[in-house]
Amino acid sequence: MLSFIHTADVHLDAPLQALSDVYELRQDDFRRTMRQIRDLVVDRQVDFWLVAGDLLEYHGGRRSTALFLRDLFASVAPVPVCIAPGNHDPWRADSFYQSLSWPGNVYWFTPEWGAFEFPEKSCVVYGWGFPEPHFYESPLNTFPGKLDGYRHHLMVLHAHVLHGAGEEHHPYAPVSVQEMADTGMDYIALGHIHKPMQFSHPVKRQPFAAYPGTPEAITVKEEGDRCVLYGELDHTGKLLLQSIPVAQRRVSKREITLDGAETMEQLVERLQCELANEPVENLVYVTLTGERAAHFTPAIPVLQQRFRHFFLIQFRDQTWPDVDEEKLISEGGVLGRWLAKLAETEAQAVAEEERQIVRMARREALARIGGNTG
Ligand SMILES: [Mn+2]
Known part of the structure; x- marks a missing residue:
């Protein structure tokens, strides 16, 4: 042997x-x-x-x-x-x-x-x-x-x-x-x-x-x-x-939705709950996702500070604001026409993969409209 x-x-x-x-x-x-x-x-x-x-x-x-x-x-x-x-x-x-x-x-x-x-x-x-x-x-x-x-x-x-x-x-x-x-x-x-x-x-x-x-x-x-x-x-x-x-530390990737949080305090509480079982020695990469109240933009430096007990933690904001799409579309401005075009492309998409891509583009568009470019 x-x-x-x-x-x-x-x-x-x-x-x-x-x-x-x-x-x-x-x-x-x-x-x-x-x-x-x-x-x-x-x-x-x-x-x-x-x-x-x-x-x-x-x-x-x-x-x-x-x-x-x-x-x-x-x-x-x-x-x-x-x-x-x-x-x-x-x-x-x-x-x-x-x-x-x-x-x-x-x-x-x-x-x-x-x-x-x-x-x-x-x-x-x-x-x-x-x-x-x-x-x-x-x-x-x-x-x-x-x-x-x-x-x-x-x-x-x-x-x-x-x-x-x-x-x-x-x-x-x-x-x-x-x-x-x-x-x-x-x-x-x-x-x-x-x-x-x-x-x-x-x-x-x-x-x-x-x-x-x-x-x-x-x-x-x-x-x-x-x-x-x-x-x-x-x-x-x-x-x-x-x-x-054999690794000393693990990489842990997390996607966490804001779930209605519209103050930093609510968001921190939500994250504390989500990350409660995450070992502090890990390398944690958190992507914030989902819809958020248009008036609220998560302050990433605050999150970095509040969760600094992790060996390494990085937050990325990929949320999109709950802007009133239908209202924007009916008003017919440049943003409305952009959103209308995306909705049309999504409706015409044949393959699921194509639909996914258009949805990503739509979220990105909403994020830009809401003033958050991630
Ligand atoms: Mn090589």
Whole structure:
């Protein structure tokens, strides 16, 4: 049996401007998550730690963070740490990947295909790394093939797995599921896509490649549990994959309607009620939505202040005022004609999707008319 921990897309030292004053605290979270992954590697006594790129940013990555990684990787020795650079951390002469001296258990993949042999485990780990932030071809075009005489074959690769037609010119190493299957790997540890995803082998009908997703949320889109993958490969090549949550904090996106609130006090009370069960350590993104009294515009700075006990909370106002649409339309002014046109378009919409878009436009129009441009 062979086992591994698969990590990707940690994006240490990424320029996350939206975090403003909690940026360094988040960087501390990211490093803590890396330490937690290290503990999994040690506690589960895995054979490999596979890191599929976008680990430490090429632009803005700090020497101290590189030193942190060096010490962290040294602490799992002799477990091999196999790293394939991605588009955010390409294999460049002036990157810390090349300028720092790394412990002997760290194996770097480069723009020349690499194959590290571990005879005592009867395993080869193959990999390739980005030379530049963009790479328009499939790196698998130049894969030299499997080595003979080994039972297990693993690959580490930062790449964009193609899903449909028209994506062939993707700038981040586009590869197809068929190309991956043709390599004959038991498992391909992928990086790049921040959403967890597994790919089934077209013949064997079992997972053989996967994106673990970000282990700690980078953007507001990365909600809920964030994980690394633990994998076990038995002697017949059967693969077991398990997601293990590791994130320090979760992103929580909330849509909250004003529900008739027309004073700040009523609104704060409503939000207190809605957010009562929200853990304070989360990154909370609240969108205020629904109709509101035309005379009342929520004061966002007041909300930010009143809910500052959250680690991070951001409010966005997408409410629309209860302006009298029919009255405006009957008066026939420019605003009335705008609303009449939108109502007509909505009535004529054939597809539900089209209707949704027109409704969004109508809300936007009402918000502008009500003087709130969000
Ligand atoms: Mn990437």
